Amino acid sequence: MPVNLAPPNPDQLLPVKGVRLGIAEAGIKKADRKDLLVMQLGEKARVAGVFTLNRFCAAPVVLCQSHLAVGKGIRALVVNTGNANAGTGEEGLNRARRTCAEVAKLLGCAQEQVLPFSTGVILEPLPVEKIVAGLPAAVADLKESNWFDAAQAIMTTDIVSKAVSKQIRLGDAMVTITGIAKGSGMIHPNMATMLGYVATDAALSQPLLEALxxxxxxxxxxxxxxxxxxxxxxxxxxxxxxxxxxxxITDAASSHYAALRDAVTEVSQALAQAIVRDGEGATKFMTIAVEGGASEAECRQVAYAIAHSPLVKTAFFASDPNLGRILAAIGYAGIADLDVDRLKLYLGDVLVAENGGRAASYQEQDGQRVMKESEITVRVLLGRGSAAATVWTCDFSYDYVKINAEYRS
Amino acid sequence: MPVNLAPPNPDQLLPVKGVRLGIAEAGIKKADRKDLLVMQLGEKARVAGVFTLNRFCAAPVVLCQSHLAVGKGIRALVVNTGNANAGTGEEGLNRARRTCAEVAKLLGCAQEQVLPFSTGVILEPLPVEKIVAGLPAAVADLKESNWFDAAQAIMTTDIVSKAVSKQIRLGDAMVTITGIAKGSGMIHPNMATMLGYVATDAALSQPLLEALxxxxxxxxxxxxxxxxxxxxxxxxxxxxxxxxxxxxITDAASSHYAALRDAVTEVSQALAQAIVRDGEGATKFMTIAVEGGASEAECRQVAYAIAHSPLVKTAFFASDPNLGRILAAIGYAGIADLDVDRLKLYLGDVLVAENGGRAASYQEQDGQRVMKESEITVRVLLGRGSAAATVWTCDFSYDYVKINAEYRS
Structure with a gap:
């Protein structure tokens, strides 16, 4: 079950003027579930995105980047779940193009003004006819108040849908930011996560939007x-x-930009953390905070080594303070000149290791107490400088294996 | 259960003249199990080793490297299971030194002529008094025919012990090579595996031994x-x-060196593969062969990305040909200019993907047939050059989680 993650409250999801959402049940993988989402954007809307660095990136990712590069202005986004349209070659691109063309026809814009997104199984042909057949219903459903249903329409193995809203005042204007995301497995984003959409009614220049x-x-x-x-x-x-x-907003140094930037980041963080809380089989939410590094890059390296270690993740699942596994992960993280004698390791508020070994004050019962919590912070002080990085992850349980062994059945 | 791995046959394990082995039950972690091994070497013996690159390397690893550097000639090795003596700081080094000193006293050599090894839980003090108390029994047990028991004495979560012998003729001499290894989890050696010992009665110069x-x-x-x-x-x-x-043997270009090199490599491979076959929770043995790379390094990168992917490993556990996960792993392996259209993916003898997508000839039932086997080869042709690399791994099962969640209980 998701770790301290409630479904979004529909009443607290705020519409964003200029974004209308429509949902349909297209039967892409399974019948009777929302699996198709169209987002229509107003004339003044600007869009910027970041995408996977996976070289086997999906057809819709290729098309998104090319449509954004055309620069005609984006008028719609179309998202299907149930099939990733990845590892599908030239035919995958054709089917993604066909999807965009159909949306463009229904909404009266150019095909290059539509961005396509897909999520689901890899290496299987996109059932584009089902999508095309479902689009009129999604378009008929378009309204500003549909964020809650939209969050549900993009789920795959997610147990809980993810949606967050926030309002801030910028001068006289009340600005709304609402976002949705999906993701539960195959999660180690490199530029972005599975699918995340954050919209605001603020006005922002394209360069600032890209930076943001x-x-x-x-x-x-x-x-x-x-x-x-x-x-x-x-x-x-x-x-x-x-x-x-x-x-x-056109000035990166302005207070309006700073306020918007922080609010958008806050919404994005809440969505990203929701993905971890709903990580496949997750029973614990872990914050890995690495400080005192010579660079942010090496802090991230150490944090990810810990966060990826199956041995660390299974120990957390068992609530077993087998903390030597964390030291081992730090040790193989790839910092060639790491001096382990300068390093300190904390589990929650408990000092576990220093001077290259177990802290004299450490007692198993203290580690045990922290390990039983459902939210745990691992803090590593590298003693090499002043850089820091934080990574969020979850534990590794029987259910992760079960979910992924049975994914296609 | 281990994948196609039988326990070694005691009758087929050949003694190596100049190596005597003694085993004891020292009660280091649990009572009534062999957990202490002493290997005594003849006067002419030479030793070379490779060690973990983990920066949190254990006290015995530090001491091994320093004793080898002293260069007095190694007369004994001492191995305990049940405790890794890692993450134990200065006191860990003291306890490893104490172990060497006691062995040296019993065998009549210098402390620097003894190499210590430990395996087991990290971050807990080495129970050195139990080891010291057990040493006389191990020394009393020293004999050349003890390889079978020695393989058992170094096990931790291993289900099956690992030992291999081989003989080759070099000119007039019949040369024997016998090796033992242990390892089951925390396995991604970087220089060497958990513990492996291969001995031969061949005569080899120190530089050639280091190279070999x-x-x-x-x-x-x-x-x-x-x-x-x-x-x-x-x-x-x-x-x-x-x-x-x-x-x-002093000439790296000699036919004797080549024959010995290949035989030692063969024994080492058999031991290494045995570790994977007995990998924690393993139900399948997978060979990941990557060919056509621009360099061996990038082939290894791709092979390890596949071999480490929890999604790939759980799909193999389920015998589910969800092969898009392999493409995804290849895609994020870090080859920035990988052209996915030139890549071919084979599962066993079945062509799965080419031209950036599923092969026209591929049928699910063919993939299913291969996935049901207990030994599976994944072959990736990168289409970038002529380099190649092979990695062996196992699948990821419920039992991996169980074994590692309950490791200390």
């Missing part, structure tokens, strides 16, 4: 891992509809 | 992974006792 989507991704979706597998379909999109009537 | 141990390690223990966790204690030792009466 990277800023937010680097502090949210790029800081999580469930199983260390980087998906073929990771996409994180930031939409600014510019419908508040406020003056466009 | 690296040659063999790079083709055996450095090509396996169970869970991607590099241990703190990995050590692989090659012993040449020089007791056959043959002339010492």
């Amino acid at each position: 989507v990277r800023h937010a991704a680097d502090r949210s979706f790029n800081c999580i891992t469930v199983d260390g597998d980087t998906s073929t379909n990771d996409s994180f999109m930031l939409i600014a509809t510019g419908e508040t009537g406020m003056a466009e | 141990v690296r040659h063999a390690a790079d083709r055996s223990f450095n090509c396996i992974t169970v869970d991607g966790d590099t241990s703190t204690n990995d050590s692989f030792m090659l012993i040449a006792t020089g007791e056959t009466g043959m002339a010492e």
Whole structure:
């Protein structure tokens, strides 16, 4: 079961002026479930995104990047679950194009103004006819208040849907930020997570929007891992509809930009952490905070070594303070000149290791107490400098194996 | 249960002249089990080793390297299971030194002529008094015919002990090579595996012995992974006792060296593969062969990305040809300019993917047939050059989680 993660409250999800969402049941993989989402954007909307670095990236990821590069302005996004349209070659690109063309026809825009997204099984042909047949119902359903249903329509192995809203005041304007995401397995985003969409009605120049989507991704979706597998379909999109009537933000040094940046980052972090809380088979939510590094890169390296270690993750599942496994992971993280005698390891508030070995004050019962909690912070002080990085992850349980052994059945 | 791995046949394990082995039950972690091994070497014996690159390497690893550097000649090795003496700081070094000193006293050599090895739980103090108390019994037990018991004495979570013998003729001399190894989890050796010892009665110069141990390690223990966790204690030792009466091999270009090199490598590979076959929770043995790379390094990168992917490993456990997961792993392996359209993926003899997608000839039932086997080869042709690399691994089952969740209980 997800770790301290409640389904979103529909009443607390705020519409974003300039974004209308429509959902349909297209029967892509299974009957009677929402599996198709269309998002229609207003005329003033700007879009920026970050995508997976997986070389086997999916056809829709290729098309998204090419449609964004065309620069005609994006008028719609279309998302299907049940099939990733990845590892599908030239025919996969054709089917993604066909999907965009159908959406464009229904909404009256150009095919290059539509961004396609897919999630689900890899290496199977996209059932594009089912998608095309489902699109009119999704378009007929378009409305601003559909965020809750939209979050459900993009789920795969997710147990709980993920959606977050936030409002901030920028001068006279009240700005809304609402986002949805999906993801549960194959989670080790490298640029973005499986699928994440955050929209705001703020007005923002395209360069600032591009900067902001990277800023937010680097502090949210790029800081999580469930199983260390980087998906073929990771996409994180930031939409600014510019419908508040406020003056466009064009200065990265302005207080408006800083406030918006922090709010978007906060929403993105909440969505990213929700993905970890709903990680496949997760029973614990772990924050791996590495400090005192010579660079942020080496801190991330250490944090991910811990977060990816199956031995560390199974020990957390068992609530067993077998903490030598964390030291082993730090040791093989790839810092060639790491001086283990300068390192300190904390589990929650308990000092576990220093001077190259177990802390004199450490007692098994203290470690045991922290390990029983459902939210645990592992803190590593490297003693090499002042850089830091944080990664969020979950434990590794029988259910992870079960979910992934039975995924296609 | 181990995959196609029978316990060694005691009658087929050949003594190596110049190596005597003694075993004792020291009660280090549990009572009534063999957990202490002493190996005594003849006067002419030479030793070379490779060790873990984990920065949190164990006290005995530090001491081994320092004793080998002293260069007085190694007369004995002492191995305990039940405790890794890793993450134990200065006191860990003291206890490892104390163990060597006691062995030296019993055998009449210098402390620096003894190499210590430990395997078991990390971050707990080595119960050195139990080891010291057990040593006289191990020394009293020293004999050349003890390889079978020695293999048992170094086991931790291993289900089956690992030992292999081989004989080759070099000119007039019949040369014997016998090796033992242990390892089951925390297996992603980087220089060597948990513990491996291969001895031969051949005579070999020290430089050639050093070259040979690296040659063999790079083709055996450095090509396996169970869970991607590099241990703190990995050590692989090659012993040449020089007791056959043959002339010492000093020329790397000689036919004797080539024959010995290939035989030692073969024994090392059999031991390394035995570790994977007995990998924690393993139900399948997988060979990941990557060919057509621009360099061996990138082939290894791709092979390890596949071999480490929890999603790939759980699909193999389920015998589910969910082969898109392999493409995803290839895609995130880190080859930035990989052209997925040139890549071919085979499962056993079945062509699964080419031209960036599923092969036209591929049928699910063919993939299903191969997946049901207990030994499976995944072959990736990168289409970038002529380099190749092979990695051996196992699947990821409920039992892996169970074994590692309950490891200390």
